[in-house]
Structures are given as structure tokens and as C-alpha cells.
Amino acid sequence: MTDDQRSGCPINLTLEVVGDKWSLLIIRDMMFGNRRHFRELLTKSEEGISSNILADRLKTLLDADIITREDDPSHKQKGIYSLTEQGIELLPVLAQMAAWGYQYLPVSEELGIRARLLSEGGPKMWSEFMDELRETHLGIARRKKGPTVGERLQAACESVVNRT
């Protein structure tokens, strides 16, 4: 892995790290789906990532300090992947992409509702959600209590799915 960067442009450097078809989806699943294990990321992925690609991307994200890995005490082989502060700070990027996709692409209803809420909530909601991620992934207690943004998004998603 040679670090031959193409330029010092911040957008380019960001793309060099997460500018592929899978990395941001993995991060999305860690954020919104709370997937923390290899198997969870592999099998519960909406898009069906294959195991070699997942292994490779997790390695890249570890190298880039976007996620960390620690052993799961309940199972000697299991690893728990967590987002770092740097990884959590990718939320605004994902949120903007979700908002753009929601507006211009043929998004499915059950997956679009999350994007709509997140978009309507704006930076304030993103910030609140990031605090929740800091609690889940970094063990930093969040300030605000009560129902979380994560729960609200999940509930909205399910209410669409269960509406027959």
C-alpha cells in the first residue's frame, strides 16, 4: 500500500479514502443499522457485499482511522468494529448524499423515508445523531436524553414497511 496521492485537494484526498462503491455503504450500515460485526455487515447488507471486498474495505477503513476493531469478549473470534470520531464526522457527507439521492433518484419508499427525515431535520438533527453515535461507538455519554434520532429513524422506516 503505497501512498501515491494524486493531489493535496481535500475533495480528492477524501475520495482516495472513501471514494468507492462500498466504503460509505459500510459506514452507513454501521451508523444507521448499528452493524458492528463482520457477519452482520456481510449478511444484513441491503446490497450484498462479498466477503473479500468487505474484509478489504474494513482493512482500509482501519488504516484510515475511520473505524477501530476490538475483540468481542463474548466470542474469541468475533470482532467489534466501532466508528472513530473521524468516522462519525462523515455523517454530514452521507446525509447530503442521501438528500441528493432522495431528491433526484428513484429511491424506494421504505428507504427514502429515512433520507427525508434526516434532510428535514437538518444539521441540528445530524449533530444530535452524531452525539448518539459517540455514545454507542466511543462510550461518550450524550447530553440530551429521551428518544433518540436513531430510534425515530428506525421507527419511521418500519411504519412504512408495516403499512399494508
Next chain:
Amino acid sequence: MTDDQRSGCPINLTLEVVGDKWSLLIIRDMMFGNRRHFRELLTKSEEGISSNILADRLKTLLDADIITREDDPSHKQKGIYSLTEQGIELLPVLAQMAAWGYQYLPVSEELGIRARLLSEGGPKMWSEFMDELRETHLGIARRKKGPTVGERLQAACESVVNRT
């Protein structure tokens, strides 16, 4: 080109369109560098894209209605590429990526200054810049007059470069 989408998730759909190492750089150059011709995008690119990749990506972006192409009246072979409204609306995505890259990656000083200003300016500045892009690319006169965000970014960039 079969449209086998992996899922209806807005983030995934967005990545399917611009989730590669070059598309967003082309859009960046159109926005911040005002590159409108094939040659300009090819030779003035900081990262050195090759002509076949550029041709392919422009085709993809045309298909996705992110850019349009029209003939340049001054030269029969020249084409002018313009951003569509949809393309202009990618600015917040780029701005967030720039902000993240600026904060966490080894950005060069002359290219970082733009990211810093854009980040400090926030959504308000982005919106103003998008209005300028609408004027340049869509021919829609902007409301606010006076020095543009584009000029300010350019000036800041040059002031760093020319500081010996």
C-alpha cells in the same frame, strides 16, 4: 449499460452515479475552476485524468442528467459542458467532503484555503455560490450582486500561492 441497481437506498443510488474516483473531481473542476471544455478538464486537472476515462465519465454524467453538452459557436468541434440544476445541487456534498478532508487529511495549503473558506461560510455561502453557478451554467441571473463567492475563493487561493 444495464441499470442493475443494487438497492433503492438513496445513498447507494447516489454512489452508483458519482461513487467513483473521478466523477466528483470533474464536477469540482466545473464548479470551482470553471472548466467547460474537454481539453480544459483534461489538461488543467490537478490529478491528471486520462482522456478515455474523462470521455467515459462525461458520458455517464450526461446520461445521469448531471451535466449537459452543447456546441460551442466559436469552434465547430468544441463542446461546452454545463452543470444542470441537479449537478449544481451536488455542491453541498462536495462542500462536506472538502470540510471533512480539510479536517482530517494532509491537505496542501493552497488547496485547503478554499475548503476552509467554504466550510466557514456554511450553507449560506454554499447557497450563494449555487446561485452563481445557476447564472454561469443555466443563464439564470442571480439575485445578489457584487463580488462573487467564486471570485473570493479564487482570490484567497492565489494569495496563498503568491505569498513568497
Next chain:
DNA sequence: TGCAACCAGTTGCAAATTGCAATCAGTTAA
């Protein structure tokens, strides 16, 4: 009129990356 420079791409080919299925070796619960 001729010619060099410029224009937007295209082509051919090697190298790297991706996607898929099978496999692996250690771990755990029954």
C-alpha cells in the same frame, strides 16, 4: 493554399480491481 496547432475523443493493451463461489481454521452450543 498549405501547414502547424488545436479539438474532442477512440483504440489497443497491460495491469489492477471486482465479484463470485468455494474453502479454511478456530470457536461455541447442543
Next chain:
DNA sequence: TTAACTGATTGCAATTTGCAACTGGTTGCA
């Protein structure tokens, strides 16, 4: 003891990328 589960790895075909050369046409200038 054994079947299922864990995080991966391997082999291989297909696709994508990157580079350099090239194409067919246009333009400006002498």
C-alpha cells in the same frame, strides 16, 4: 462429538483502469 457459526482467505473469470498512441476533423496564420 458434531453441527453451526465466527472472521476471514483463495482461486479464477470478468470488468475496470491507466497509459500512450492515434484518428478525423477544425482553425489560425503565413
